[in-house]
Amino acid sequence: MENPIIQLNGLSKHYGSKKAVENLSLKINKGEIFGLLGPNGAGKTTTILMMLGLSEPTSGEALVCGINATNNPIAVKRKVGYMPDNVGFYDNMTALENLMYIGRLSGIPEEKIAVKARETMELVGLGDELYKKTGAYSRGMKQRLALADLLIREPEVMILDEPTLGIDPAGIKEFLVLIRQLSRQQGLTVLLSSHHLHQMQQICDRVGIFVEGQLLMEGNIDTLSGNLFGKESYVIQVTVREPLANAQALQQELQQLEHVNKAATSEYGVELSCSQDITPDIVRFFVHKGLNVTGVQKKEYGLDEIYQRFFENNAKKHVQ
Amino acid sequence: MMKSLIAFNPFFRQHAPASPFRVMVRKEVGDHIRSWRFIIMLVLILLTFIGAMYVSLSNIRKAATNLNDPDRIFVYLKLLTTSDNTLPTFHIFISFLGPLLGIALGFDAINAEKNNGTLIRLMAQPVYRDNLLLAKFYAALKVIGTLFFSLVLLMIGGGMIITGAPLEASELFRILAFAVLSVIYVGFWLSLAITLSVKFRHAATSALTAIGIWLFFTIFYQIIVNMIMNAILPDPAYLQQDSIIAYNNLVLSLLRVAPSQLYTDAATTLLMPSVRSLGPLTMEQMAGAIPAPLPLKESLMIVWPQVTGLLAATTACFALAYFLFMRREIRT
Structure with a gap:
């Protein structure tokens, strides 16, 4: 069933003469896990910011849940949870206080907030660290807390920007399983961005390869490798x-x-x-x-090869 | 229908979630009063307050019985303005320390959030961007307001116990007006500091710039104005009296570009009811005037330009902060 929850139509963002995102069109269906894959500086974060209305597109439009993100960012942000790539917390507050602050800002009634924050912390596996100052949190714990930040608001869409950055391999696996589980259980749409191929391969239904502001290809991993390598699959x-x-x-x-x-x-x-x-x-x-x-x-052919192939092509293009 | 019922019915309202603005203000106020820098500023201001009060209390008898002084009947105003020249009076202290207080509360308002990665986290919530800026300003102003009003009310209470003199209504209003004026003055430096915190990426840069501006206006500005005017002005010996007055007014107007000058002018007028004008007066204007205290309304009329100036400067700074912040890319 075609039911795009995120729809980008010809989205472009230029910084001066530099084109960060160029004529991007993309549809993501409800309940899907979509991986936005690309090297650093490919324009992934810029695209995400435009979806949230935090950055104005030069042209084109971003529709999230049918709402134009540029004109009506508040309505979009009510439905979308966003986890930035290097998230920070108020170090002088405990994890629970940090979470409750976000809960309050997103409009959760005061009498429900404490219970809900506690439940969410349990869910992401931080049940024992409620009263620790976030300054003393490790990178992986912060990442989990950021996920709790997002879940406490019960979003319809989760956008995770480089969610696995700086976590150890075991942690990454756990984290991805958690995200997948949540998405499947609650029917959440998830958009992940990453430059780690294997992780995307583990979790995503579909991936889009994003290089220099352009979406070169999208589809599931089988189609992608089929497209790219033709018959020599x-x-x-x-x-x-x-x-x-x-x-x-x-x-x-x-x-x-x-x-x-x-x-x-x-x-x-x-x-x-x-x-x-x-x-x-x-x-x-x-x-x-x-x-x-x-x-x-x-x-x-895994994403590694797909990726490699792209860079080879890209490098060739540059040489020419 | 149901929604509007809930919004307007006071019975339901307590269950509705607080607006993001109020949530932010609550957190900011909490942060301020727990922060070391505020505690240090508080101690500093308390010490100067106690010092100034001690000096004025030990000289209050002399001041209140000085027959040459038309303000002698206002004991509480005398408490704020009397000094034996060992220590400056309280409002002079505030003209120095107020900026520091404003800068301390505002210099890292936005850039610290940005550097810690909390700004983008906040902006991903369904809140308007300007709510954050406004909350930063309002929360700090709330803290400053509470500080000044508690101080002057403490002063009045303490004065009542020590001197036993009755408090005139006009005295109370003058003192409250002085507190409001002080809050506006600190508010100006606060909004300047917040503007710089939007402009500069590092908290240290914005703090140093703010302190630089403060030092410039408290120390160098007067020297520069005087130097330039001395170089430009003709020898007063060859001038008519009205052109001397015109030149004097020009110098005064230039000096009043400095916020501290505006504040001291206004505070002096409010706390010393016999001050009739902030510029030079001619003999004709003085003719027939009896040295008597002015009513509160007249004093307020005199300080109105000063207050307007301070408010305008505050608003201009804040508007600039808005302008810079609303168009800013928030990614780190």
């Missing part, structure tokens, strides 16, 4: 123990196989690009030939 590497005696002939024969697009041989191995996953056939072929296979590796 699967790469199979086979390593053998003895040097290949008749490499040329082997290459010829391999290329005859169905679904194989390209075969390249080296002294101790073969690399095959295939349009389908035919690893078992390849192994059988090698065994038949009496070659001593020591390893078979199937390379799937």
